[in-house]
Amino acid sequence: MLAKAPKKAVLYRMVMDKHICPYGLKAKHLLKTEGYVVEDHWLRTREETDAFKAEQGVKTTPQVFIDDTRIGGYDDTRRFFGKPVPDPKATSYRPVIAVFAVTALMALASSQAAYDSPFTLRAAEWFIAFSMAVLALLKLQNIETFSTMFLNYDLLARRFVPYGRIYPFAEAGAGILMIAGVANWISIPIALFIGTIGAVSVFKAVYLDKRELKCACVGGGSNVPLGFLSLTENLMMIAMSIWMLVTHGLTM
Incomplete structure (x- = not known):
C-alpha cells in the first residue's frame, strides 16, 4: 500500500536581523500542528518584504499558501482550520x-x-x-x-x-x-x-x-x-x- 503523500504548505514570513515576526512563528507552529510539512520562506529585508507584498497584493505578512491557493495571514489560517479568532474588542471577564x-x-x-x-x-x-x-x-x-x-x-x-x-x-x-x-x-x-x-x-x-x-x-x-x-x-x-x-x- 502506497504511503499517503504529506500535506504541504508554503509560508512567507519576516526573519530579519532585528525582527522576527511572532505571527510568522505562530503560523508555522499551527501548520505543523495540523500535520503540514512547511516550506518556510524567509523575507530577510524590508525591501524583500515590500516586494513580496506588492507582488501578492497584500498588506501584511506572514502569508500562507496551501495547494497553490493563498490562505492569508495567521488569523485567516486559523479560520481555514475552523479555529476561533479572538476579537480584541470583545468584552471578557x-x-x-x-x-x-x-x-x-x-x-x-x-x-x-x-x-x-x-x-x-x-x-x-x-x-x-x-x-x-x-x-x-x-x-x-x-x-x-x-x-x-x-x-x-x-x-x-x-x-x-x-x-x-x-x-x-x-x-x-x-x-x-x-x-x-x-x-x-x-x-x-x-x-x-x-x-x-x-x-x-x-x-x-x-x-x-x-x-x-x-x-x-x-x-x-x-x-x-x-x-x-x-x-x-x-x-x-x-x-x-x-x-x-x-x-x-x-x-x-
Missing part, C-alpha cells in the same frame, strides 16, 4: 477571573507555608488583600488610562478628578498593610472608604442608570464589562474592612 484565581492560590500557598494548612481564616484574609494589591498593580501600569476610564462611573472621581490617580495607591497601600497585618488604623478606614464609594458608584451606573461601560478594575486597557465582578471587588474590600475591624480593631 477573563482578566478578573485570572486575578482572583491566582490570588486565591497565593493565599492558600501562604497559609500552607505559615500554618501548615491552606485552609485557615488568615488565608481568606490574604485572598482579599492579595487581590487588592494585584488589582492596584494592574491599575498602576497605566494610571492615566485607568483614571480616565474611572471617570466614566466613579462618583467621587467626577467631583474630585485627582481621586482617580489616588485610588490605585490607596488600594495598594491598604492591601499591603492588610497582608502584613499592621497599621489597621490606616488600612481599614482606607479600604472601607474606597470600597464603599466604589460599590455605590458601580451599583448606580449599572443597576440604576443601566449604563453599559467597561470596568477600570484591572486597568484602563481591559474589556471587562462593568457589573457584578466590579461590584464584587468593592464588596470584598468592605467585607475585609469590617471583618478586620471586628477581629483585630484599629491597632497599630
